[in-house]
Amino acid sequence: MPDQTERVEEFRLRARAWLAGNMPVLAPDAPPPERAEDDETWARDKELQRMLWDGGFAGICFPKEFGGLGLSIEHQHAFTEESLPYEMPLHLNVPHFSILGATLVDFGTDEQKAKYLPPMLKGEQQWVQFLSEPTGGSDLAGSLTRAERDGDEWVMNGSKIWSTAAMSATHAMCLARTDWDSPKHRGLTMFIMEIHQEGVQIDPIKQVNGSLEFCQEFFDDVRLPPDSVVGDVNDGWTVALALLAHERNAVGGGSPYVSGRNYLAEGADGAFDASCVKLVTSRGTADDPVARQLVAEAHVLDVVQRGLVKRIGLGMETGALVGQSAAITKLFTATSAERKTTIRLELAGPDALTWPVGAETIGRGAGEDFLERQATSLAGGSNEIQRNLIAERVLGMPREWAADRDIPYKDVRSNAMPTSPGG
Amino acid sequence: MNLGLTDDQQFFQETTRKFLEQEAPITTVRALADDENGFDRGWWARAAELGWTSFLVPEDDGGGSLSGEGVVDIAIVAEEMGRLVSPGPLVPTNVVADAVARGGSDSLRAEVLPGIVAGEIVGAWCLAGPGGGWDAHGVAVSATREGDALVLEGVSTPVEHAGQADELLMTARTDGGLVQCLVPASAPGVHSEAIESVDLVRRFATVHVDKVRVAADRVVGEIGGAAEAVERQLHLAIALQSAEIVGALDRVLEFTLEYLGDRSSFGRPLASYQAIKHRIADMKMWIEGSHGVTELAVRAVQDDDPEAVEIVSAAKSYLGDHASEILQECTQLHGGIGVTWEHDLHLYLRRITLDRNLFGTPAQHRERIADALITKHGTATDLEVTGA
Numbered sequence: 001m002p003d004q005t006e007r008v009e010e011f012r013l014r015a016r017a018w019l020a021g022n023m024p025v026l027a028p029d030a031p032p033p034e035r036a037e038d039d040e041t042w043a044r045d046k047e048l049q050r051m052l053w054d055g056g057f058a059g060i061c062f063p064k065e066f067g068g069l070g071l072s073i074e075h076q077h078a079f080t081e082e083s084l085p086y087e088m089p090l091h092l093n094v095p096h097f098s099i100l101g102a103t104l105v106d107f108g109t110d111e112q113k114a115k116y117l118p119p120m121l122k123g124e125q126q127w128v129q130f131l132s133e134p135t136g137g138s139d140l141a142g143s144l145t146r147a148e149r150d151g152d153e154w155v156m157n158g159s160k161i162w163s164t165a166a167m168s169a170t171h172a173m174c175l176a177r178t179d180w181d182s183p184k185h186r187g188l189t190m191f192i193m194e195i196h197q198e199g200v201q202i203d204p205i206k207q208v209n210g211s212l213e214f215c216q217e218f219f220d221d222v223r224l225p226p227d228s229v230v231g232d233v234n235d236g237w238t239v240a241l242a243l244l245a246h247e248r249n250a251v252g253g254g255s256p257y258v259s260g261r262n263y264l265a266e267g268a269d270g271a272f273d274a275s276c277v278k279l280v281t282s283r284g285t286a287d288d289p290v291a292r293q294l295v296a297e298a299h300v301l302d303v304v305q306r307g308l309v310k311r312i313g314l315g316m317e318t319g320a321l322v323g324q325s326a327a328i329t330k331l332f333t334a335t336s337a338e339r340k341t342t343i344r345l346e347l348a349g350p351d352a353l354t355w356p357v358g359a360e361t362i363g364r365g366a367g368e369d370f371l372e373r374q375a376t377s378l379a380g381g382s383n384e385i386q387r388n389l390i391a392e393r394v395l396g397m398p399r400e401w402a403a404d405r406d407i408p409y410k411d412v413r414s415n416a417m418p419t420s421p422g423g
Numbered sequence: 424m425n426l427g428l429t430d431d432q433q434f435f436q437e438t439t440r441k442f443l444e445q446e447a448p449i450t451t452v453r454a455l456a457d458d459e460n461g462f463d464r465g466w467w468a469r470a471a472e473l474g475w476t477s478f479l480v481p482e483d484d485g486g487g488s489l490s491g492e493g494v495v496d497i498a499i500v501a502e503e504m505g506r507l508v509s510p511g512p513l514v515p516t517n518v519v520a521d522a523v524a525r526g527g528s529d530s531l532r533a534e535v536l537p538g539i540v541a542g543e544i545v546g547a548w549c550l551a552g553p554g555g556g557w558d559a560h561g562v563a564v565s566a567t568r569e570g571d572a573l574v575l576e577g578v579s580t581p582v583e584h585a586g587q588a589d590e591l592l593m594t595a596r597t598d599g600g601l602v603q604c605l606v607p608a609s610a611p612g613v614h615s616e617a618i619e620s621v622d623l624v625r626r627f628a629t630v631h632v633d634k635v636r637v638a639a640d641r642v643v644g645e646i647g648g649a650a651e652a653v654e655r656q657l658h659l660a661i662a663l664q665s666a667e668i669v670g671a672l673d674r675v676l677e678f679t680l681e682y683l684g685d686r687s688s689f690g691r692p693l694a695s696y697q698a699i700k701h702r703i704a705d706m707k708m709w710i711e712g713s714h715g716v717t718e719l720a721v722r723a724v725q726d727d728d729p730e731a732v733e734i735v736s737a738a739k740s741y742l743g744d745h746a747s748e749i750l751q752e753c754t755q756l757h758g759g760i761g762v763t764w765e766h767d768l769h770l771y772l773r774r775i776t777l778d779r780n781l782f783g784t785p786a787q788h789r790e791r792i793a794d795a796l797i798t799k800h801g802t803a804t805d806l807e808v809t810g811a
Contacts, residue, residue, distance in 0.1 A: 272800070274800050277796055277797060277801050281797070281802070289790075292789070292790060292793035292794075293793070296789035296792035296796070299792055300737040300741050300789065303716055303719065303737035304713075304737065306719065307715030307716040307718055308711055308715035311718060314426050314427055318426065320426050325711075331705075387705065388700065390703075390707050391704045391707075394707065395703065395707060397684075397694045397695070397700050400697060
């Protein structure tokens, strides 16, 4: 590390002082932030991000020449630890910074980075990913959305789905097929798309818990400029793989681009999750031996996750572990979230089933969380895909047989792409 | 392996692995199954030359660590021993070394520590009573004052390598709290009765103490004030035990993967079946999680972290549950050969089973965690915590 780099502890002290003087303080028992499903929440996050930017604490691990601070993950961890008592723009962490920003750092041209990274860091933009399609989620390279050349420009048609918070977003990275004569993985290109333009229709999807975070998009002759290609034309799969690795890392809790508490990876940042203790104390079951076992089991999962994230992060940084090892943290986070959600349901007993009209009780939270328990196990690559990755890519076990390998994609059997209900 | 080791520590880890592969391969472990002591004293002295019993002893007392972090250093040895289900009193001797180095009088340190460092003195720690409680409540030895001396009375079991030990660290209760003292195994009134164990080479005994007089300079720490030291020793023992478990798990996964790659059924390698790949993937996740939490536990003990109980007991309960399941899963994947004496799997299953319950079961450690969490965070809260 060069001498001029600020030492972590000095940085921490400077961050502590700045946070105390500038960021809004959270109540000591503040709940996790609301789901970001309305424009108001996003406006607030963008405002908070602007405060970080003005204070010189935006983009701690992003490159210096494009508006970041160019510091190490240890600096970021120190800042996160100091930031826990304050209101932070947490919704922008995933996917905006840790997936899309990270992929742009890896594959963007200098022109693209100069054009997009500073506004991302200032909170002027909000990026999302357009990857899954209605015809299939796990088989991501089977993309049927198409982009065709028209002079210098590209024209895109098709549909994407399960994109979080696309309604309020400004930009997306979108994977589309650009060569139908090549085999599956070799005919894809990654594009940057400005979302609010002619030909893009966005419909919200209501989830079991009532959330409207997810969206489906329909593209009808959407025009994209020549500089919207990320990486090389027909090499979009390389970009997508890197993007997915960033996603696993972000959801698993190991991303250097997440600033502030990571609620997707509970426990990873060492912050104590008091929900189970609160459940048993509020319900008067703190002396029940079975309840005590469950409280401890949930905490054990958090402690293990903290150790796992630290270990895998270090191993990938030094090269001791292969990049796909992030699948291990992703699978752990998801399966551990499943178990903890079930534990909270058990601890909440009848309080998870009924609650006073309009009240946001801890029991209601336990009940409603259970309804969407599998979300973490599906998002960012299902548990089954992570298990394939661990077995095949981390441990070198034989690959699964695939019917679509090495044949032109136009000859591959696929599901029918739905058309826009509006157009 | 701990991924955060220094170059010196990595070199030491390689040296340790070579030493064990040459001087205590699995064939030797199998041969020692019929040996009364379970390990060879000459071999132990050679191992001690590598530093195995000196890392927790200060330089002034003749010891010294590799990195300035003796617990991290000794965990490297424990992990390598796990890979080969090695024999030897690593944990008990180091626990005794740590306790004496921290709480022993000048004369006791001078008397005992050089011998431990040289591998000439083997230690054992008498903690639990017959009830199976691995904490203050489980202690079944009492100490009463008689002039300057203490008189010990009671029983401790199971005590690892008590029958081979030269010095016994006795944890006892007094009217005013716990006390610890170091008693020569040959002292009048000390009687070690060998018992059998599930492990092939780790030896255990029940230690009876009948009116054993202990001089004041053999008291370790303050009379009645030993509770903190006992906790520290328990944490140290569990951290090293955890390191041993992850070493064993790494090795078991290695040879299971080899077997699945070599063995075919229905015309294809077992390793090519997704039903098997997904089970292996889960095991890999548990093993990496075990490594991660072990590294945290070792760090917590190294740093005397005030929250060590939550971290160490998390490691103990997570590894206890998962390591034994991984061994059973690997046995299942091996098929019939996995349940034969000939195959090495059972040596690992034995060690993992021993480590699962020794120093407390997973459920006992979850209770410790719940106690710590509810005491610390369990003030009454409103039902409506998040507001309307």
